[in-house]
Amino acid sequence: MASPTVLERARLLVEPAMAAAVDRLCVEVRLPLRYHFGWTEPDGSPSDAGSGKGLRPALAVLSAEAVGAPGSTAVPGAVATELVHNFSLVHDDIIDGDTIRRHRPTVWSTFGVEDAIISGDALHNLAYQVLLDDPTQQRVAAATRLATATAAMIAGQAADMAFDDMTGIDLEACLAMEADKTGALLGYSASVGAVLAGATGDHIDALEAYGRELGLAFQAVDDVLGIWGDPSVTGKAAGNDLRERKKSMPVAIVLSGHDEAAEQLRAVYGLEGDLTDADVDRATAVIEAAGGRDRTVAEARLHLDAALDSVADVGLVDTAVGELADLARFVAERDF
Amino acid sequence: MASPTVLERARLLVEPAMAAAVDRLCVEVRLPLRYHFGWTEPDGSPSDAGSGKGLRPALAVLSAEAVGAPGSTAVPGAVATELVHNFSLVHDDIIDGDTIRRHRPTVWSTFGVEDAIISGDALHNLAYQVLLDDPTQQRVAAATRLATATAAMIAGQAADMAFDDMTGIDLEACLAMEADKTGALLGYSASVGAVLAGATGDHIDALEAYGRELGLAFQAVDDVLGIWGDPSVTGKAAGNDLRERKKSMPVAIVLSGHDEAAEQLRAVYGLEGDLTDADVDRATAVIEAAGGRDRTVAEARLHLDAALDSVADVGLVDTAVGELADLARFVAERDF
Numbered sequence: 001m002a003s004p005t006v007l008e009r010a011r012l013l014v015e016p017a018m019a020a021a022v023d024r025l026c027v028e029v030r031l032p033l034r035y036h037f038g039w040t041e042p043d044g045s046p047s048d049a050g051s052g053k054g055l056r057p058a059l060a061v062l063s064a065e066a067v068g069a070p071g072s073t074a075v076p077g078a079v080a081t082e083l084v085h086n087f088s089l090v091h092d093d094i095i096d097g098d099t100i101r102r103h104r105p106t107v108w109s110t111f112g113v114e115d116a117i118i119s120g121d122a123l124h125n126l127a128y129q130v131l132l133d134d135p136t137q138q139r140v141a142a143a144t145r146l147a148t149a150t151a152a153m154i155a156g157q158a159a160d161m162a163f164d165d166m167t168g169i170d171l172e173a174c175l176a177m178e179a180d181k182t183g184a185l186l187g188y189s190a191s192v193g194a195v196l197a198g199a200t201g202d203h204i205d206a207l208e209a210y211g212r213e214l215g216l217a218f219q220a221v222d223d224v225l226g227i228w229g230d231p232s233v234t235g236k237a238a239g240n241d242l243r244e245r246k247k248s249m250p251v252a253i254v255l256s257g258h259d260e261a262a263e264q265l266r267a268v269y270g271l272e273g274d275l276t277d278a279d280v281d282r283a284t285a286v287i288e289a290a291g292g293r294d295r296t297v298a299e300a301r302l303h304l305d306a307a308l309d310s311v312a313d314v315g316l317v318d319t320a321v322g323e324l325a326d327l328a329r330f331v332a333e334r335d336f
Numbered sequence: 337m338a339s340p341t342v343l344e345r346a347r348l349l350v351e352p353a354m355a356a357a358v359d360r361l362c363v364e365v366r367l368p369l370r371y372h373f374g375w376t377e378p379d380g381s382p383s384d385a386g387s388g389k390g391l392r393p394a395l396a397v398l399s400a401e402a403v404g405a406p407g408s409t410a411v412p413g414a415v416a417t418e419l420v421h422n423f424s425l426v427h428d429d430i431i432d433g434d435t436i437r438r439h440r441p442t443v444w445s446t447f448g449v450e451d452a453i454i455s456g457d458a459l460h461n462l463a464y465q466v467l468l469d470d471p472t473q474q475r476v477a478a479a480t481r482l483a484t485a486t487a488a489m490i491a492g493q494a495a496d497m498a499f500d501d502m503t504g505i506d507l508e509a510c511l512a513m514e515a516d517k518t519g520a521l522l523g524y525s526a527s528v529g530a531v532l533a534g535a536t537g538d539h540i541d542a543l544e545a546y547g548r549e550l551g552l553a554f555q556a557v558d559d560v561l562g563i564w565g566d567p568s569v570t571g572k573a574a575g576n577d578l579r580e581r582k583k584s585m586p587v588a589i590v591l592s593g594h595d596e597a598a599e600q601l602r603a604v605y606g607l608e609g610d611l612t613d614a615d616v617d618r619a620t621a622v623i624e625a626a627g628g629r630d631r632t633v634a635e636a637r638l639h640l641d642a643a644l645d646s647v648a649d650v651g652l653v654d655t656a657v658g659e660l661a662d663l664a665r666f667v668a669e670r671d672f
Contacts, residue, residue, distance in 0.1 A: 026491035028498045091457060095450040114431040117453060118494050121427060124457065125486045128464055132480040140476050144468040150461045155362035158454050162364045 003053075004326045010058040013071055014078045015051075021079050021130055029119040032111040036090060036119070038102060042110050049104055056081045056189040058327060059214075063207045064193030066311070066320035077142050077192030080127040084150050085185060087123035090116050092157060096244060103235040124150075138196045145195060149188035156181025163247040167266060174252035175216065175299075182222075183215030190214065190324075206314045210324060213307035217332040220300035223248035224293060225334075227284055239280040245269050249299060250292035261290035304332040339389075340662045346394040349407055350414045351387075357415050357466050365455040368447040372426060372455070374438060378446050385440055391554075392417045392525040394663060399543045400529030402647070402656035413478050413528030416463040420486050421521060423459035426452050428493060432580060439571040460486075474532045481531060485524035492517025499583040503602060510588035511552065511635075518558075519551030526550065526660075542650045546660060549643035553668040556636035559584035560629060561670075563620055575616040581605050585635060586628035597626035640668035 022033055034040040038049035060078035061071035092098075093106040094116050100106065108116035127150075131143040159177040163169050190211025194204050225234050226241030226248055234240075241248050247255070254265050268275070268283040275283075287293060307328045311321050358369055370376040374385035396414035397407035428434075429442040430452050436442065444452035463486075467479040495513040499505050526547025530540050561570050562577030562584055570576075577584050583591070590601050604611065604619045611619075623629060643664050647657050 025487075026494050028491075028494035087457075091453055095453055113449070114497060117427050117431055118490060118497065121423075121456075121460065122487070122490045122494070124460060125483060125490060128479070129483040129487060132476070132483050135476050135480055140468070140471050143464070143479070144471055147461060147465040147468050151361075151458070151465060154454060154458045154461060155364075158362050158364035158458070161450060161454065 004058070004323065004330050006058045006062060006323050006327060007054055010061040010071070010078065011054045013061060014054070014057040014075055014082070017075050017079050018051075018082060021083065021126055024129070025122050025126060029115070029122045032107050032115050032119045033086075033090075033123065035110065036086065036107045038104075049102065052102055054082075055218075055327070055331065056085055056186070059186065059189040059211060059324075060193045062193065062320050062324050062327070063190050064197050066207060066316040066324065067194045067197050067199035067203050068317055069193065069197035069199075071193070073197045074193030076130055076139060077196050078189075080131050080142065080146055081185060081189045081192060083123045083127035083130065084146065084153070087120045087127070088153060088157065088185075090120040090123065095157070095161065098236070098240075100236055138198050142192050142195045145188060145192070149184045152180045152184035153182075156184070160247075164245065166247070167270075168255055169247040169252045170256040171249065171252050174247060174249055178216060178219040178249070179212065182219040183212040186215035186218065187211035202314065203316060206310050206316065209310040210307045210328070213303045213310060214328050214331060217300045217303035217307060217328070220249055220296050220303065221332055221334060223250055224296050224300070227287065228293065239277075239284060242280045242283045243275050245275070249296045250287050253295050254287050254290045254292045257290060259290075261286050265290075300332050304328055307332075340394070340659065340666050342394045342398055342659050342663060343390055346397040346407070346414065347390045349397060350390070350393040350411055350418070353411050353415045354418060357419065357462055360465070361458050361462060365451070365458045368443050368451050368455045369422075369426075369459065371446065372422065372443045374440075385438065388438055390418075391663070391667065392421055392522070395522065395525040395547060395550075395660075396529045398529070398656050398660050398663065399526050400533050402543060402652040402660065403530045403533050403535040403539050404653055405529065405533035405535075407529070409533045410529030412466055412475060413532050414525075415466050416478065416482055417521060417525045417528060419459045419463035419466065420482065420489070423456045423463070424489060424493065424521075426456040426459065431493070431497065434572070434576075436572055474534050478528050478531050481524060481528070485520045488516045488520035489518075492520070496583075500581065502583070503606075504591055505583040505588045506592040507585065507588045510583060510585050514552060514555040514585070515548065518555045519548040522551035522554065523547035538650065539652060542646050542652065545646040546643045546664075549639045549646060550664050550667060553636045553639035553643060553664070556585055556632050556639065557668055557670060559586055560632050560636070563623065564629065575613075575620060578616045578619045579611050581611070585632045586623050589631050590623050590626045590628045593626060595626075597622050601626075636668050640664055643668075 022030060031044055035042050037051045038047060041047045057078040060074040060081060064074040065071050089101065090107050093101055094108045094113055098106055099109045107119060127146060128143060131139050131146065156177050160181055187208040191204050191208040194207050227239060227250060231238045255262050264286045265283055268279050271279060308325050311324055358366060367380055371378050373387045374383060377383045393414040396410040396417060400410040401407050425437065426443050429437055430444045430449055434442055435445045443455060463482060464479060467475050467482065492513050496517055523544040527540050527544040530543050563575060563586060567574045591598050600622045601619055604615050607615060644661050647660055
């Protein structure tokens, strides 16, 4: 599927403001962060590695347009959500021990854990600075909602970490974790443009619900790609999630079964030391045979439909709703 | 010197609100954080280890009283500043590799680096939630100023880390770093009560200047204690700052000299591998003989005087100014 044009449109609107925000940071964290955003190489020379799809800025821009405001209204909110999202990536990569992101070594593996911690802290705080510099009523509302969404995101990450030490995680617990970890900030992204435009509560709620559901669809797809994704597309190692013994959606579905497949999967996850390629292949086969993959794909479709329903017939601007639908399908139907 | 009574008065006002704020966090980070605050043991059983002196809440409470408002006005600001201060402690202990704080193992050395990262993130974000939950004009102003102060604090920590890789740090660079790292948040603490009370800009500025100067005095004393402090009082290992090759104020003063003492100190800091007790003793003697200790003590007195001057004769409430002066002396004249 071709990239929805809103991604490029939002990038052109938001990236200059992102670069200006990062320029406000002290010189010590600027280099690791510019590297993280794909703007430079580790030595500071220019790079065209790129910063990822820019889903969150696109959602923010569309949420302004959906309530009849120009997309530019969303810019401070788009910047804030990108800053928080990227702070979480920089810290989560340390926590998860991930060495590769967007096809490049992660910040901690390039600049060290210490620099990655402080760089993430700087991004986190900068998000509030961007919104509170000019504390209009709308921006304060956007900052207040950011605090709530970020708290949920952090709680989701903490729950995900705690799953590592639990043997039985069911689908419900997994969905609750992913709603926090991914859904809360996508719900924020998909409504902050409307908040900044001073829209009605109903419209803000509808857009936020769309984003939350899209978050679950996105995460379901991500969880499929984390096991079956092509490393050249995902930018992560093959079978990454199983190797790290993640309790992602396909795994939680199988573990919920309390049957032979659950037993076999639990046995692989219970092995001492690093999992071999053969262990990962065996776990992959068990999950696939037990329907973990198909049911996760079905879960993605379910939440995609719920996202589309949330913004249908609630009085939002039609063209923007069409673009929100295209964007949701693009996210939820990417390469399985 | 006996503890100023405002420390206990502020603790009684602020600690219940602190506990309530931490209770809002997800269960996974609550345990490490309650441990960090000295409320529990690592297993969750009660502890009376205590949370430190509570200097920042006391400053916040006095800054409300200094403009004629009840101390309780300061509580949300006192909580926010304690949350940010403690987020920075939890993360800085990872960054600096410190294993002991307040006579107990640090969060990362008890619960692991991963849990310490996410727990710090949760505290950082909670500070904004506490202020923005009820976004009155005064609380929004307090949140906006918090974003600025926290950005400076993070920049100061990043500069401190960068000093580790530099061979020549002069006193001016060291003071600029410490003004950011310690002064900014103490300036915030010492003015946030007045901000929440809706005080005039002049009064807020005077109180903030007091806090910033107190921060430099505090840091000078801390730097002396980091080399010559009694471990049973400081709660840190003896000679800790030299062992970690910190470019603290006494060190920066000697390195600024470009003389034989600077040469000798640079030679010790340039040794391969961990420094031995003998290396630390030698560096200590060089710094003391070159006047690094005396000049740091003089620096503390200078900034203490500047702090006292800032709040004298500017129309603040006399009793509160008297308590601010007592508190400043208590901080700047603690055991050398």
